[in-house]
Amino acid sequence: MSKDNQVLEELTSKEYEHGWTTNIETESAPKGLNEDIIRFISAKKNEPEWLLEWRLSAYRQWTKMKEPKWPNVTYPPINYQDVIYYSAPKQSAKAKSLEDVDPELIKTFEKLGISLTEQKRLTGVAVDAVIDSVSVATTFKETLGELGIIFCSFSEAVQKHPDLIKKYMGSVVPVNDNYFAALNSAVFTDGSFCYIPKGVRCPMELSTYFRINAANTGQFERTLIVADEGSYVSYLEGCTAPQRDENQLHAAVVEIYAMKDAQVKYSTVQNWYPGDKEGKGGIYNFVTKRGLCAGDGSKISWTQVETGSAITWKYPSCVLKGDNSVGEFYSVAVTNNYQQADTGTKMIHIGRNTKSRIVSKGISAGHSQNSYRGQVHIMKRAEGARNFSQCDSLLMGDKCGAHTFPYIDVENKSAKIEHEATTSKIGEDQIFYCLQRGIDEESAVALIVNGYAKEVLNQLPMEFAVEAQKLLALTLEGSVG
């Protein structure tokens, strides 16, 4: 409760807070995409032959695929040959400690409020910071190492843990799963890898901060989390991006593999540059996130707060293969000005007595369009499967749109499915009530919206919840009245 207010009081600036760029020399590939570029990336990263073949196979499949047209979003055609697929900050030598890292990068992290110092240890967060495709610093690796936890950049994992990568990469999201996943598989430059050994409960929240930096650079991150039997991990992902005039493409892939009785909690606060008030610029965020509850009794929980991006196309999903496995999806998606979001989840029930829960809170303001798209699929074998879905939409003003596209497929008669949906407007009465108590209008909106989204925000780890509340308020400033 006190943190809500602290957050509200801190609201002063109106403009996008993280709108600046860092001046770092980059070493980039030429624009465009072909097999040579993929060989260039693979060679730059000193990858084994099998991985190059994997990339090339993905690329060849991608060339035969078509960009999906079904999302409820519109944007001009993307010229995939006009994108730079590799850029890395130049560094003389591999950094071993913070002193070795480019001071400009450290400044960037500080502006973002990311401290790679002991403070983080006190707050219990290990950070694998990614700037433009290459991980520059990883902390707490040793502490985690003692427990047998592997938490490193994807590139490092390829070098040091090739067996794990080879076994699990693409096991949840196959290379040809969809257009953007195939593109990512061909050109991904870096990302994070996490392995939690059998029976280990990861003692800290693991987090990765992504940031798009070099102009006109597509960012293709890849995250793989493998939770062995009976393990637990909470993983945080947060994004902020500097202001850009040109649209930037972001096509990430996140895979989670949960074995018997393993639990993975994945939380995201996404704040990519949304474009300006006229809808110019902004990030195209086309992401494939999926978790596989492979073992019996496993659980995967997605929580997302989406405030940024010009276009969001994202469906964090759970494949509930193990018996008694559980999938959860908690989402707040905010769109303002000319933002477009088509987001939701898929819950695929394969195992017996599998359970899923979907809580989606959409907030539309300005001229934006906000769609929830969700699928609940109960397969034949999924005896006793249960799903609860709640999809709420909140409208601010009369120029925005909220849409709900629920798909339900049931192939087993024992399934129990509940679906609730509401659409409401922020009431003049509610705003007036707040005003009459001396609360200014911006704070009133922030208060009401945070109240509306509370059920989802409560799922976030504390420090993320604060950031998320800030983002909600910032995103919606000036959208009433």
Added chain:
Amino acid sequence: MLSIKNLQAKIDDKQILNGINLEIKAGEVHAIMGPNGSGKSTLASVLAGREEYEVLGGEVEFLGKDLLALEPDERAREGVFLAFQYPVEIPGVSTINFMKTALNQIRTHRGQQPLDAVSFLGLMKEKMKLVEIDQSLLNRALNEGFSGGEKKRNEIFQMAMLEPKLAILDETDSGLDIDALKIVANGVNKLRSKNNAVIVVTHYQRLLEYIVPDFVHVLYKGKIVKSGTKELALELEAKGYDWIKDEVSVA
């Protein structure tokens, strides 16, 4: 403290207030009575600055300031409090959180430091006793699922927390049983001081047995047609409003 001169206001195309004149000094309690549709709640809403009402003419001075020129939130921060007839629900926002936001904005306006969590909690516990409200109610989402009595008590609790200079109670007695009425009235009485003033808007005399007014005004067709002391309220109770209506039509 409050000086209303020839106030006229309308909602949609209907003029409701037809020239209200009223003077209120610090330390006074004024009751505004009148039949349904006479403009009682409109007066309360116009003073609080509700947007749907358009002021057509007149002046309202509050502590030397032109009240009508202020935004609703500025009026509140200056010390105008409206206890709503129908308090709204705000899902997911606890009364505690709501009050902390409000109080700290008001404090900042007064040039005071925002209260930290501990001092806020202390203040809250003290005020909770005044209106005999339970903390579990304040932890819940604002007014969501509250009974009529709980909502009204919560309004008075908020009044106690914000310590307004001018409190306007809009039909605070409606929907209250006698026990709840006594609790609410008792809370208001404890908050009365020589520095603040209260306007009690009510249809019935019942509430005025517990919150004893210094002056009683009768509103009819958007005008104050009769003013007096608390005896006027008793007379109205005995004779009904028709008596006033007749008197006005004769005049």
